[in-house]
Amino acid sequence: MKLLTHNFLSSKFLKGVTTGYPLLLVATQKEVKEHEFNADFVKRMLPKVDYTACRTAAESIGEAEGLPTEVGDMWEENEDFLRKLHRVLLEVEVTEGELQCPESGRKFPIKNGIPNMLANEDEVE
Amino acid sequence: MRRHDPDVTVSESPTNILYVGNSGVLCGVQWEELEAVFEPYGPIVDICVFPTGRPYSFVKFESVEKAREAFDALHGTHPSQVAKADVVFYLAFITNMPRSTASTDQEMPPGLKVMEEFVSENEQQKLLDVVATCSNGESKGSLKNRRVFHFGFEFLYGSNTVNLDGPFPPPFPPICEALIDRMCQAQLVKHRPDQLTINVYEPGHGIPSHVDTHSAFEDEIVSLSLSSDVVMNFRECSVSGRSVAVRLPARSLTIMKGESRYAWEHCIASRNYDCDPASSRLIRRSQRVSFTFRKVRRAPCECEFPQLCDRNRDDNVKKLPSSDTEARGLEKTFVANVYEEIAAHFDETRYSQWRAVKTFLDELASGSALLDVGCGNGKYLNEDIRLLKVGCDMSANLCLIASAKGACVAQADGLHLPFRDGAFDALISIAVIHHMSTVERRLVAIGEMLRMLRPGGTALITVWAFEQKMNNEQSEYLKWGRNRESLVDRPEDDASAYPSGALLVHLNNTAFQQQDLLVPWHRKAPTDGASLANPQSDRFLRFYHVFKRGELEDLCAKIPHCRLIST
Numbered sequence: 001m002k003l004l005t006h007n008f009l010s011s012k013f014l015k016g017v018t019t020g021y022p023l024l025l026v027a028t029q030k031e032v033k034e035h036e037f038n039a040d041f042v043k044r045m046l047p048k049v050d051y052t053a054c055r056t057a058a059e060s061i062g063e064a065e066g067l068p069t070e071v072g073d074m075w076e077e078n079e080d081f082l083r084k085l086h087r088v089l090l091e092v093e094v095t096e097g098e099l100q101c102p103e104s105g106r107k108f109p110i111k112n113g114i115p116n117m118l119a120n121e122d123e124v125e
Numbered sequence: 126m127r128r129h130d131p132d133v134t135v136s137e138s139p140t141n142i143l144y145v146g147n148s149g150v151l152c153g154v155q156w157e158e159l160e161a162v163f164e165p166y167g168p169i170v171d172i173c174v175f176p177t178g179r180p181y182s183f184v185k186f187e188s189v190e191k192a193r194e195a196f197d198a199l200h201g202t203h204p205s206q207v208a209k210a211d212v213v214f215y216l217a218f219i220t221n222m223p224r225s226t227a228s229t230d231q232e233m234p235p236g237l238k239v240m241e242e243f244v245s246e247n248e249q250q251k252l253l254d255v256v257a258t259c260s261n262g263e264s265k266g267s268l269k270n271r272r273v274f275h276f277g278f279e280f281l282y283g284s285n286t287v288n289l290d291g292p293f294p295p296p297f298p299p300i301c302e303a304l305i306d307r308m309c310q311a312q313l314v315k316h317r318p319d320q321l322t323i324n325v326y327e328p329g330h331g332i333p334s335h336v337d338t339h340s341a342f343e344d345e346i347v348s349l350s351l352s353s354d355v356v357m358n359f360r361e362c363s364v365s366g367r368s369v370a371v372r373l374p375a376r377s378l379t380i381m382k383g384e385s386r387y388a389w390e391h392c393i394a395s396r397n398y399d400c401d402p403a404s405s406r407l408i409r410r411s412q413r414v415s416f417t418f419r420k421v422r423r424a425p426c427e428c429e430f431p432q433l434c435d436r437n438r439d440d441n442v443k444k445l446p447s448s449d450t451e452a453r454g455l456e457k458t459f460v461a462n463v464y465e466e467i468a469a470h471f472d473e474t475r476y477s478q479w480r481a482v483k484t485f486l487d488e489l490a491s492g493s494a495l496l497d498v499g500c501g502n503g504k505y506l507n508e509d510i511r512l513l514k515v516g517c518d519m520s521a522n523l524c525l526i527a528s529a530k531g532a533c534v535a536q537a538d539g540l541h542l543p544f545r546d547g548a549f550d551a552l553i554s555i556a557v558i559h560h561m562s563t564v565e566r567r568l569v570a571i572g573e574m575l576r577m578l579r580p581g582g583t584a585l586i587t588v589w590a591f592e593q594k595m596n597n598e599q600s601e602y603l604k605w606g607r608n609r610e611s612l613v614d615r616p617e618d619d620a621s622a623y624p625s626g627a628l629l630v631h632l633n634n635t636a637f638q639q640q641d642l643l644v645p646w647h648r649k650a651p652t653d654g655a656s657l658a659n660p661q662s663d664r665f666l667r668f669y670h671v672f673k674r675g676e677l678e679d680l681c682a683k684i685p686h687c688r689l690i691s692t
Binding site for chain 2: 001005044112
């Protein structure tokens with residue numbers, strides 16, 4: 001699972017959960033898969049991403065080094081920042097671990113890099 | 126020719142046999158046309174044709190002189206009888222027709238037997254007289270492609286079953302009882318038949334591909350062919366691809382039992398000519414009459430092919446769900462589990478992108494975030510530097526396949542999407558919600574999808590359509606089926622005759638009989654042949670609700686803040 005995927009995931013579909021975002025992330029196994037950097041793509045991507053959630057997730061798996069707490073004013077010109085963002089969103093992958101709903105504590109396993117977001121019928125509306 | 130038919134020798138001087146280049150079905154020349162081209166030049170003894178593979182034919186005349194006249198007139202020309210333009214015949218004299226052209230894999234379906242000359246000429250005439258009497262009487266039925274008469278029990282074409290409650294058609298004609306005695310004495314049948322269907326086929330008529338309903342009849346199906354030879358095509362239900370053409374000569378008896386009866390479809394193509402599978406000789410059909418004898422089954426079918434059996438072996442599953450719990454169970458068995466199982470083969474067959482989807486994606490603003498609900502093997506999640514793509518699918522195996530291609534995916538249920546509200550600018554869901562088995566669930570699925578979109582976002586949702594004809598033109602789906610099997614439509618079935626709520630097993634590439642059905646997925650047999658020992662394991666049934674025109678629009682209309690852009 002790339003952190004880009006994590007950035008969109010939410011457990012709001014669970015019964016009684018109002019936001020379910022961002023999901024807490026624990027990695028027991030991760031890897032880095034090199035992927036060609038494209039500054040334009042990262043620039044297009046950032047407005048769709050919740051940066052705070054992205055940084056928190058990166059931090060929780062020890063990959064936040066060099067990521068500022070907030071996106072600076074001139075971020076589009078800052079290639080170093082764009083490269084770091086590229087790495088953390090597209091290259092780092094959690095292969096084994098779990099996600100956790102911040103409200104209900106429900107855990108979702110990540111196996112072979114796939115987060116399993118299925119829930120039992122009694123857990124959903 | 127030297128490669129395909131090495132035993133055929135070209136002659137320097139004229140002979141009575143012509144090689145006709147560019148005259149095969151491959152070149153767009155019909156068998157009718159071929160005969161019409163050469164007939165004017167004198168008596169023809171034989172025509173040798175090839176349904177596939179070879180672009181030529183052979184024509185044998187009575188005399189060298191006639192062959193030479195045909196050669197002189199037709200060599201290097203486009204014969205006027207051939208409809209396809211630009212076809213030019215190239216002729217040569219040859220000394221002999223090929224000895225045998227039978228392909229090596231023409232092994233008969235297990236349990237099928239054709240007994241030649243089962244009745245004498247004299248008996249054939251008596252049987253045809255019976256038919257003539259029927260034609261004058263009142264016990265007459267007529268289907269789109271043939272005339273039928275029933276004896277013993279009436280056969281119901283709506284449900285493909287027998288009417289056990291009457292009214293009963295007349296008992297068997299006496300001559301048939303004598304024939305049945307002969308079959309029983311020769312131990313060709315275990316059960317004495319009590320139902321007879323006489324079919325009268327005019328040239329050009331056929332019968333759609335079918336398996337005789339398991340529950341309606343006992344094991345042996347016995348059919349007498351009269352008046353004309355015909356070629357019957359058999360196709361194995363469970364492993365796709367294996368098909369066998371079998372010539373049924375006039376006065377022969379065909380016995381289908383065991384695997385050939387339960388696990389093979391059979392059909393007769395609608396055409397005027399056949400090609401003898403053993404000799405490749407062209408056979409012109411004349412009127413053909415068949416007497417099919419069957420024994421009505423009184424006890425539940427216990428065949429060895431439960432997955433192919435119309436009897437519901439698992440009592441509550443193959444019915445439309447009556448509650449949400451049942452719906453979940455049905456979708457688990459007939460959707461989720463199947464995709465999990467067939468994921469690898471599904472991936473091999475799903476690579477080209479539909480043009481409509483590609484256009485939708487191409488028209489999205491650069492920088493759009495896209496969600497693909499039911500992304501399958503991720504064929505629309507390929508890298509596109511203009512778009513940020515995320516997908517989800519119910520199947521873990523399909524997610525793994527998509528993920529291995531680099532896609533961002535999560536395993537999720539379309540009824541409970543695990544993404545933040547309004548996070549996406551656009552969404553696609555291709556061929557997904559027709560797998561949901563109640564209208565409520567289909568509605569929830571669309572609602573969930575729209576919850577993922579920002580205000581003003583757009584979604585593209587596609588489903589299978591019930592109507593497979595537009596402006597009287599058959600869809601590609603039906604055409605593909607026609608090309609594959611050169612079949613006629615499955616004609617007489619009437620969905621209203623099926624028991625309510627029962628899910629029919631759909632015959633692929635034919636018109637849909639009802640909106641809710643089970644569609645087989647045939648997984649290709651592994652090349653090592655390991656699966657052949659257990660043929661049913663390669664067929665999987667998927668639940669589909671095929672949408673009638675306007676139905677998807679009606680669903681969308683029920684969702685607040687949803688505006689239909691186009692359909």
